[in-house]
Amino acid sequence: MSCTEWHNRIDAYVDGELSPVEMAAFRAHAEKCAECAALALSATESKSAIRRAATRYSASPELRARVFASIKAGAQAEIAEVKPRRAGFADYFSGMWPRWALAVAALLLVAAGLFVAANRRQEAKSLAEFADLHVANLASANPVEVVSTDRHTVKPWFQGRIPFTFALPELQGSPFTLVGGRVAYFHQEPGAHLVFRYQRHLISVFIFRETSQLDLPVSSYQSQASSFTLRTWTQGGLRYVVIGDAGAGTIQQLMELVRSAQ
């Protein structure tokens, strides 16, 4: 293809819409042609400049609350039909249980709470370390070592760098984009640190081999400390941690995407 023909394809190139064959052909061409390479670069920069400039307006909290309330109101109207039966159950049980039984139940709950709290303190330390890792890596000069929005580039990059393999989710149709990844260390154990973008938030996904050193809650667990939301779970002998300053719903959504990809 001639330069002029490539100039016509630059939009498709920056939008990631070239076929893999065309992509390879363009890369080969750009290595020899300074003009095409420069145009592709400035087109790429323009695209992100437009994104930054046009991500301009955010809704007022009032509007968000109003819309949210109207969704809830829609839900309430639907729940109302089911509700009477539920209330019936509750009445039935509260009538049956004597007061002393309720008191014993309350004591058991307190004891269970203390037990959980003691465990949580140990866990909190590990969780805080993940928060540190998230902040420290993103603040470093090279937050990601492999820069790519393409999961097929990021995943193979980890080959030979970490002692396990994992799958990356398909992000099309989701509000997330992949920024890249790097190797992270936790208790001298190498693992994957993936960075995703949600609007202007960067969210980290850490993947490590599950070891006793991790000392994290066994199953899915959510914690909100110092404005970070963290979700963690184990799957196939690996420990996954999703952490970021985005809302809990967003973190949950990314967690489900990652989890269902495995």
Add this chain to the structure above:
Amino acid sequence: MKAENSTGDFERLAMPLFDSLYNFARWLARDESEAEDLVQEAFSKALRGFASFTPGTDFRAWIFRILRNTFLTSRTGLSSKMTESLEEGDEAVAVAVTWETPESLALASATREALQSALERLPVEYREVVLLCDVEEMKYREIAEVLAIPIGTVMSRVARARKLLRQLLADQGTRPASAGKPGQS
């Protein structure tokens, strides 16, 4: 119980898109209170029509399409008459649009304010495609779904929109003396 679940699903899918939808509405309407009305109306339409959404398909494209259709039938949308002005333009574009160095530099070096003002002056049918492609980073396939047009048309419209933007910025002038006409680079 099924109805309750589907509202939960709706909330889970739609609320993360709230800011994006508002930003898009604001750029379309270019007015704060109109954008608020659009978003509210689009959410209520989407919630009512959620039963017709096929789970597993592209929810983002679905709800953006609802928002955009709401805009098209709004006062500002109707007065912009965007559906008519396009047909011929897009056909001619496929060959005409290309990247040239001086313009591309004008865009790459433009300030945030200059970019915003150029985007505002872009006809709405081009503005929307730039927003979907560059801000929402949708694939052409997804944009085609939002706008209900073929992918080939998306491709040429994106190229055309960026070309216009580059020309607007080049004319606006990093080069004070030159007053080139749009269409000449």
